[in-house]
Structure formats: structure tokens, C-alpha cells
Amino acid sequence: MLGNITLMEYLKAGRPVAAHRPWPRFQLDDRGWRDLTGQLAQSDWSLLGLWADGSEVHAAFRDEETAEIAVASLATQDRRFPSLSAARPSAQRLERTIQDLFGLLADGLADSRPWLDHGRWPCRTPMAFTRGEASAGPVAYPFLPVEGQSLHQIPVGPVHAGIIEPGHFRFTCAGETVVRLEERLGYTHKGVEALMAGRTLPEAARLAARVSGDSTVAYSIAFARAAEAAAGTEAPPRAQWMRALMAELERVANHLLDIGAICNDAAFPFMLARCTVLREQVLAANRTYLGHRLMMDRVIPGGVTVDVTREATAVYRGVVKDLRKRVTRLADLYDDLPTLQDRTVGTGVVSASLAHRFGVGGVGGGAASRGGDARKVPGYAPYDDLEFDVPVHPEGDVNARLWVRIEEIHASLGLIEQILDRIPGGPLARPIPTRAGEGMALVEGFRGDILMWLRLSEVGRVVRCHPRDPSWFQWPLLEAAIEGNIVADFPLCNKSFNCSYSGVDL
Amino acid sequence: MSLARLLLRELIKGPRTLPAPPPGGGGAEVGAGLAGTGRARLGRSLRIREVDAGSCNGCELEIHAATGPVYDLGRFGIEFVASPRHADILLVTGPVSRNMAQALKRTYDAMPHPKWVVALGDCAIDGGCFAGGDAVLGGVRALLPVDLTIPGCPPPPEALLSGLLTLLDLVSGGPAAPLLPMDGEEPE
Ligand code: SF4
Secondary structure, three states, rough: OOOOOOOOHHHHEEEEOOOOOOOOOEEEEEHHHHHHHHHHHHHHHEEEEEEEEEEEEEEEEEOOOOOOOEEEEOOOOOEEEOOOOOOOOOHHHHHHHHHHHOOOOOOOOOOOOOOOOOOOOOOOOOOOOOEEOOOOOOOOOOOOOOOOOEEEEEOHHHHHHHHOOEEEEEEEEEEEEEEEEEEEEEOOOOOOOHOOOEEEEEHHHHHHHHHHHHHHHHHHHHHHHHHHHHHOOOOOOHHHHHHHHHHHHHHHHHHHHHHHHHHOOOOOOHHHHHHHHHHHHHHHHHHHHHHOOOOOOOOEEEEEEEOHHHHHHHHHHHHHHHHHHHHHHHHHHHHHHHHHHHHHHOOOOHHHHHHHHHHOHHHHHHHHOOOOOHHHHHOOOHHHHHHOOOOOOOOOOOHHHHHHHHHHHHHHHHHHHEEEEEEEOOOOOOOOOOOOOOEEEEEEOOOOEEEEEEOOOOOEEEEEEEEEEEEEHHHHHHHHHOOOEEEEHHHHHHHHHHOOHHHHHH | OOOOHHHHHHHHHOOOOOOOOOOOOOOOOOOHHHHHOOOOOOOOOOOEEEEEOOOOOHHHHHHHHHHHOOOOOHHEEEEEEOOOHHOEEEEEEEOEEEEHHHHHHHHHOOOOOOOOOEEEOOHHHHOHHOOOOEEEOHHHHHOOOOOEOOOOOOHHHHHHHHHHHHHHHHHHHOOOOOOOOOOOOOOO
């Protein structure tokens, strides 16, 4: 049964679960899950997500050859499940999270230190049926040992020097050179998933919009699409186009800030100042015409709450035209400054094979030959009707990640124009029928693909919702990228990924 | 376009900074403790240490916007600093996750007196939509005395600006006098 078997062929041996949309879900037995680890070692199936649900675990995969997507599930016996992390290193932190939140143990997980649980919660395993007693005190976190001559450690965080999210970085250095970086996150854990359980759709949608505030539109779309899939409905066409409009505006605004911030960390603050001004053009228009600078809560399950007027269309067209000109100018400027490129070219390299092993998409993947984009594969409305390119660069360094952003801005500007030209008429929302079901969505945020999975009860409440941020698979790449670089280049590398802390801490 | 030409254009164009919002706008509320704090002579300058205590990062985006050229917090003598030992104000976002509580308290303790705490955003005020969760304290007040609250999710940059100007007035005893003219042109 090994060999060139497709994901769907493999999972069909399990029991299909009814009412899981739009992709199928299969219940595997213990043996089926165990064999899965073997099968993963020789199949090109990307891990899209891994999460727990009561005493079950679910893993979502995409077969890179056939583009099939499916979810495998296992009802754990004695609260244990075979770890997938040997075959998919990206599973490691997800499994540690499952252990911390649900108390389900991953057998064979090489690194079973706690991840989100810092020993500061009022109880352990807060999402398990029976919660654990509170820890005796904060966990003393053993960092991985590093051996070698004249090495020293630099601990950084959780409170960083700038205005950024909290997390701890432990550098082990030989002189100026970083030998190893270890990340310790979890500081912003708010218990989002626990808070979502039992909520109505509008309540849970507000939480989904705040998993990672910079990607609020993308998260809201992912949540809405998952909810609509679970209830077996779809948002009306105009709403889907409005969502895409807002998603692209969000992408442009975020990439602008990132480009500025990367250059700022390479000691070129002029770019940050310019990019901030350009970004403000988008945000100011958003406030005037969409009612919120970041467009929070404008996307709701069933549709959207805002529409573009004729005036708004004209303004956004103007903004697009202006940005296209100015972003090109700034890109030329960047291209013209060898002193700046001296910092970015060849810095923080991620190899294509590593990007592949972690199944990373978005900017981190696109800059390392891996051009996955959820808008194309699996694709969702209205992108199948729109034309755009997904930039791919092979070098995997800071420079490549910067160029991917610049090119994505241009692609998004093109998309915004197409949307404004061709947005269909009709209603902006449609009520969600109250029925039980399970839904999943993959939506491309500015960092990469966001996975959202949820189960609705018969009365239309959220039983379980799991959002998986693209940063889960990008954070580990940062650890690899910084190796062999100097400490002073860390901010630059870090910014070039700009992973979300809140998105993974949940 | 060369850097020199770009810079020249910027110089000719003049600042893109928006006029200052009036102090007290944006719904900022001053805590009871503040009136009595002997007005420190800060020379009209405030140094802020920001701590994200579990925010969704939306509030951080707007703080960044406030420090940028359009809102330009720096023109009022307000700057962000890296070390809490250099800070007058602790600006906190997020519902105070339990995992960040100790780091937040330590940052506060490291600040010299006199010091003020600003809770920025609905989360920092009362936990916002994360209130009631086991993993959060549900607002900065649960841990530290709060002198000023700035509501919003996230509060737009000018709400942060006017909130901080209010505080600046209170602690230095006089209306804020911006260094740049108030009638900066609108960004195109
Ligand atoms: S107030 Fe809103 S924007 Fe700010 S951290 Fe909380 S949820 Fe995010």
C-alpha cells in the first residue's frame, strides 16, 4: 500500500464523516493513524493543521500532486495518539499545544516540553473534559543544550525593545555569530479557542477577527467561510467580492508596513516613513468608506456589513493608481541602494527544502521557491474569476522576502482594480441556516494561508473552532534562517518574516 | 528615482503631518489617582515604554501609526523608549494574559517615580472580548493602578494622541504646545 498512493486513496480506508464541508473528513483507527506516519515519510502531503477536539485529534493535509485536501481524525485511546512530528516537523509545536490545552499525549514526540502552558494558569489542560490541577508555579523552561567552545547566551524578551509583541528568544552565540536561536512563545495566550466554544456565530466571529489583529479581514473571511460551509450555505456574490476587496487592501497595508520596517531595521528609516505615509492613504480611506481603519468586523458569517459607494470606488481607484506609482519608485530606490542590499542580500537564508519540509506558504515560502497561495489552490470565490500572479523567488533571503512583498502589493493593486471594475450587484449578506455541521476554510492572509475549522451545534452555536495561523510554520524557519548570521541582523531577519505572536499563542 | 530627488520632493512638499487633535478627545478617561500626583516637572517631555500584555496586535499597529510621520507623536515631545528605566509612562495593550503578567509587573517596577500607567484599547481597559477567560486577568487594573484609559478596538492614532496630550497637560500643568505648526497639510 506504500508508494504512489494519493491522499484520498489512503484516507478512504477510514470511515467518512458526514456533514464535513467542503473537503471530506475520515475517521481513522489507531492503526490507520500509526500507518499514516509511515505514509507521510514518502508522500508529498503537506500538513495544513493539527488540532484536538475533546479526546479526538484531527490533521488536515493537502496532497501536493493532486491538490486534494482532506482531514484525518483519530479518537484517542487512553488519551494518547501517535505523533506525526517525525515525518512532519511542523507538527511539533502543534502537538505540544495539544498536550498543553487538551492533555492528549503525543507518543513519540521528541520535544515534549510545555509550549503554551507556562505554569501560570489557574488550571492545567484548560480545554480537556477534566481539567488538571493548577501548576505549583511557573515552569522552569529548559532550553535545548548547546555545546561548544566559548559560546555565550543572550536572552531576549518577552518584553522587547520596540513596540512589538512579546516572546522570548534565546540566542547562543560564538562571538557575533548566532549558533542557535530558540524561540519560546505563548506569552500572549488569551485562551481564544476556549472562549469561542459555546458562543453564537456573531460572538465567535468577533473573537476570530482578533486572533491576529493585523490579519483581521483574512481571519474574518476564514471564519465566515468555515461557518458557511458548516451550515451548507454561501455568502452572496457581492459579499464575496467585497471580502476580496478588503482582503487585498489589508494585504497592501501590511506589506507596506513590513517593507518599511525591514528597511528601517537595516538603518534606512526613510523607507519606513514613506511606507507609513502610503499605508495611511489606505487606512484613511478605509475609515471613511468602510468604517474602520483595519476593517475589523466588516466581514461577518453570511456576508459583509459594508458596501462601496460610487464615491468610494473613485477614491480607491485613485489610491491604487497613486500607490502603484509610488511603490514602484520606492522599489527602484531600494534597488538603487547597494548599502541597503548589503544588509538584505544573503541574510537569513531559508533553503527551499526546509520551506518544503515545513510546508510553509505565503511570503516565507514564496521567497524560497514555494509559491503556494490559497487563493489559487484550493482557490475560492471570487479569485477564480480574477487574474493575478503569485511571486516566487528562489534565494530565500531577506531580499527575496522583501521582493515578494513588493510584487504582492502590485498583484493586490491589480486585484483591487479588477474588483472595483467588475463587482457584481446583489445583496450583501444572507442569513446562516441554523443547523449542525462541520466546516473548514483556507484563506490567504498577508502572511500566508490561514486554516479555520469549526463545528456547529444544532442550535447554531460553535462547539469547537480552531484557527491555525500561517506563522505556526514560519516561526521555525526563522530559527533556521538566523543560524550563522550575526546577532545584529536578527531584527532584520525577524522583520522579514514578521510572524504573528498572537496568532500562534491564541 | 534617486534618494536625493525623493528627499528633495519631500522637502518641497512640506510635512504630511495632520493637525493635533484636541486633548480630551477620543473618549480618554483620567483615573482618580492622577489629580493628586504632584505635577512633576517633566519639561513637557514624556517617555513611554509600551508593553503588549497579550494584545491581538491591532493596538500595536495603531501605536506605530501614531509614531509615524502622519500623526507624529514626537512633535509633542512624546517618544517611545526601550528601557523602562527611562520611561515616565507605561502604555499597556491587551487583556493582560497570565503568561505576561509577571513581565508587565516587572517592567512597571523597573520604572522610576513619578510614573503613570495608560491602558490602551478595550482589552487593556476591561479585557474586551477576551474578558472572562481563564488565561487573562481581564484588564490592566487587575494588576496595576491605571491613570488613563483610551477606549477603542483598536483606538485610532488620534485617540492615542489626544489621550497622551491630556496626560501631558495634567502632569506638567499647562496646555500642550506642539513644536510644529498645527496646520500641517493633509496627506494626499
Ligand atoms: S483592543 Fe482590540 S485591537 Fe486592541 S488588542 Fe484588544 S482586540 Fe486587539
